[in-house]
Amino acid sequence: MVKTPKKSKAPQRKTTKPKKPAKSVAKSSAAPRGFLARQRLRVLRLVFGVCLLGFIWILAYSFIPIPTTPYMMSERRENGDIDYQWVPLESMAPVLARAVVAAEDANFCTHWGFDLNAIRAAIDDGSGRGASTITQQVVKNAFLWHGRSWPRKALEAIVTPIVELTWTKRRILEVYLNIAEFDQGIFGAEAAARAYFGVGPEELTAQQAAQLAAVLPAPKLRNAGRPGPFVRRRAAQIVDGAATIQADGRSGCFED
The missing domain is CATH 1.10.3810.10 (Biosynthetic peptidoglycan transglycosylase-like)
Incomplete structure (x- = not known):
């Protein structure tokens, strides 16, 4: 009975994953933009609140004694x-x-x-x-x-x-x-x-x-x-x- 020779396994090469770009650079550039956006939103909300209160004040004085x-x-x-x-x-x-x-x-x-x-x-x-x-x-x-x-x-x-x-x-x-x-x-x-x-x-x-x-x-x-x-x-x-x-x-x- 003739034995078939076993296939030898090829040595597995370690695949190196591509290096991801450093997140610190992306985060550092995105952080100021996010901070400025939040600050702008706060300012807009404040301006809107002041305008709304002012409008209510004007409307109130249209009928109540000053x-x-x-x-x-x-x-x-x-x-x-x-x-x-x-x-x-x-x-x-x-x-x-x-x-x-x-x-x-x-x-x-x-x-x-x-x-x-x-x-x-x-x-x-x-x-x-x-x-x-x-x-x-x-x-x-x-x-x-x-x-x-x-x-x-x-x-x-x-x-x-x-x-x-x-x-x-x-x-x-x-x-x-x-x-x-x-x-x-x-x-x-x-x-x-x-x-x-x-x-x-x-x-x-x-x-x-x-x-x-x-x-x-x-x-x-x-x-x-x-x-x-x-x-x-x-x-x-x-x-x-x-x-x-x-x-x-x-x-x-x-x-x-």
């Missing part, structure tokens, strides 16, 4: 106390609303927060005086701080259209008449009417209302109760202006 403002808090810290009491617009004499609009923003009912004609006129005069609308002043007084810095002006430009879109014109004027400063530490029509004339804001005459409106651009320098020559002249102009906007319909957006 408890205080940043400027009121600043005046309280400096002077110790302020005189402020919220009253609804229907508890103020209509002549006051007309006088203030005639004095501060005659086109209040026709613009969307910015009076472009007043801005162009102010630019032609080489001054920003008289270009700020009642809505802009409400935004500055209710939500921002006083001053002429660019960040505040930028925020004012952003918030003003939002207020115009979410508030009624009547509400904007109501807030303005309540939080405007009429003398040092005297805020709003209620406090001003009683301080200057000893009556409630619902009892103001057209002349008294005009004198209050005349002091608004410089409340710490002018006195509505003891008006000087300038305030008397300005009040006479305001009386005429208030009658004009009533006659031509420019007071229609806030009249009952």
Whole structure:
């Protein structure tokens, strides 16, 4: 019987696996990208949260009485106390609303927060005086701080259209008449009417209302109760202006 020779096994060669690239290099380049992405996401979430809270704040002030403002808090810290009491617009004499609009923003009912004609006129005069609308002043007084810095002006430009879109014109004027400063530490029509004339804001005459409106651009320098020559002249102009906007319909957006 012939035996078949057994096949000899070939010596197995050890196969070397291809070396993988070092992970440390890949990880080191990916780590900064991942960290920056997470930081950007955090910043975006923070910005979104701040914007959402700001929008809720604006909406809330469209119907609740304003408890205080940043400027009121600043005046309280400096002077110790302020005189402020919220009253609804229907508890103020209509002549006051007309006088203030005639004095501060005659086109209040026709613009969307910015009076472009007043801005162009102010630019032609080489001054920003008289270009700020009642809505802009409400935004500055209710939500921002006083001053002429660019960040505040930028925020004012952003918030003003939002207020115009979410508030009624009547509400904007109501807030303005309540939080405007009429003398040092005297805020709003209620406090001003009683301080200057000893009556409630619902009892103001057209002349008294005009004198209050005349002091608004410089409340710490002018006195509505003891008006000087300038305030008397300005009040006479305001009386005429208030009658004009009533006659031509420019007071229609806030009249009952």
